[in-house]
Amino acid sequence: MKILVTGGAGFLGARLIEALLAPTANDLLPAGGTIVSADLAPCPVDDPRVVSHTGDVSDPAFIASLIDPSTTLVYHLAAVVSGQAEADFDLGMRVNFDATRTLLEACRQQAQTPRFVFASSLAVFGGPMPEQVPESLAPLPQSSYGAQKAMAELLINDYSRKGFVDGRVCRLPTISVRPGKPNAAASSFASGILREPLSGEASNCPVPLDTRLWLSSPQTVIDNLLHAARLDGQALGLRRTLNLPGISVRVSEMLDSLARVGGDAARARVGFEPDERVQRIVCSWPGDFDIERPLQLGFRVDADFDSVVKAHQRDMNR
Numbered sequence: 001m002k003i004l005v006t007g008g009a010g011f012l013g014a015r016l017i018e019a020l021l022a023p024t025a026n027d028l029l030p031a032g033g034t035i036v037s038a039d040l041a042p043c044p045v046d047d048p049r050v051v052s053h054t055g056d057v058s059d060p061a062f063i064a065s066l067i068d069p070s071t072t073l074v075y076h077l078a079a080v081v082s083g084q085a086e087a088d089f090d091l092g093m094r095v096n097f098d099a100t101r102t103l104l105e106a107c108r109q110q111a112q113t114p115r116f117v118f119a120s121s122l123a124v125f126g127g128p129m130p131e132q133v134p135e136s137l138a139p140l141p142q143s144s145y146g147a148q149k150a151m152a153e154l155l156i157n158d159y160s161r162k163g164f165v166d167g168r169v170c171r172l173p174t175i176s177v178r179p180g181k182p183n184a185a186a187s188s189f190a191s192g193i194l195r196e197p198l199s200g201e202a203s204n205c206p207v208p209l210d211t212r213l214w215l216s217s218p219q220t221v222i223d224n225l226l227h228a229a230r231l232d233g234q235a236l237g238l239r240r241t242l243n244l245p246g247i248s249v250r251v252s253e254m255l256d257s258l259a260r261v262g263g264d265a266a267r268a269r270v271g272f273e274p275d276e277r278v279q280r281i282v283c284s285w286p287g288d289f290d291i292e293r294p295l296q297l298g299f300r301v302d303a304d305f306d307s308v309v310k311a312h313q314r315d316m317n318r
């Protein structure tokens with residue numbers, strides 16, 4: 001059997017592949033199984049069970065080469081992130097939407113219906129919203145990235161209703177603290193204002209201090225992506241889309257955590273230069289969700305933001 005991970009060279013994709021290779025994920029990847037990573041870049045995970053295919057998921061011939069009757073599970077993570085999709089509409093449409101449709105069609109051609117886990121985003125929401133977003137709130141994206149994710153979600157729901165795939169749409173919270181370098185996501189600062197000061201570097205906070213963010217640690221998101229694949233499709237019924245659990249934290253509270261974990265010197269490394277482009281996107285996102293259903297379904301949530309920052313600090317020191 002084969003698991004396909006698109007975006008397998010990316011931040012989450014590579015971590016997900018590592019998690020799938022662990023003995024605790026033997027139910028998803030039994031002995032003899034392989035993982036196919038499909039990405040513009042080679043998969044960094046070095047393991048004989050991982051086959052790395054480099055190519056562009058918006059190329060239908062590349063997609064066709066990735067799926068065969070042994071593909072039982074697809075994780076579709078390859079995407080152009082929010083800032084880039086806003087700056088280049090055509091690229092965002094091609095990678096975030098057209099490629100998703102092509103991939104779903106390739107799955108549809110298989111005799112055995114693959115499970116299909118899609119990484120969507122809270123960026124599908126926008127406009128007038130209650131303080132806490134209920135399970136039933138309709139998407140109203142305020143960015144091209146959010147619109148492309150929302151369109152892909154609708155497709156996955158319909159392909160699941162028709163029995164073409166067994167889909168699970170995971171709307172990921174903003175991930176903090178993301179290790180490495182800043183990226184082109186509008187929410188990049190949500191990691192930068194912790195990561196850089198903890199490494200002794202200056203960082204800028206481009207949004208008001210009272211901005212509320214919906215956050216998850218990388219480890220919790222990976223655990224929840226594994227859980228999504230394990231769920232019985234019957235338990236989801238026609239509601240294939242899930243707002244993954246996160247914690248609701250104001251930027252000021254994130255900086256309080258930084259001071260508690262990293263000290264006042266780390267906190268003092270954060271500057272405040274507003275960025276209208278970032279604010280337009282990030283401040284349109286919801287900062288709190290009703291997560292009763294995902295918790296009932298067994299998804300995990302981080303305990304609090306201090307523990308998230310401490311976990312990042314432990315990883316830094318490894």
Ligand SMILES: NC(=O)c1ccc[n+]([C@@H]2O[C@H](COP(=O)([O-])OP(=O)(O)OC[C@H]3O[C@@H](n4cnc5c(N)ncnc54)[C@H](O)[C@@H]3O)[C@@H](O)[C@H]2O)c1
Binds near residue numbers: 039058079
């Ligand atoms: N990190 C977050 O906070 C967050 C939040 C919500 C949703 N998501 C979603 O999770 C998924 C993974 O995010 P990430 O943080 O790992 O991003 P990432 O940018 O690290 O990884 C995305 C990967 O997709 C690959 N890719 C881009 N265009 C491609 C193309 N045309 N063909 C093949 N591969 C291509 C990139 O090379 C990259 O390795 C994405 O779908 C993203 O939209 C992430």
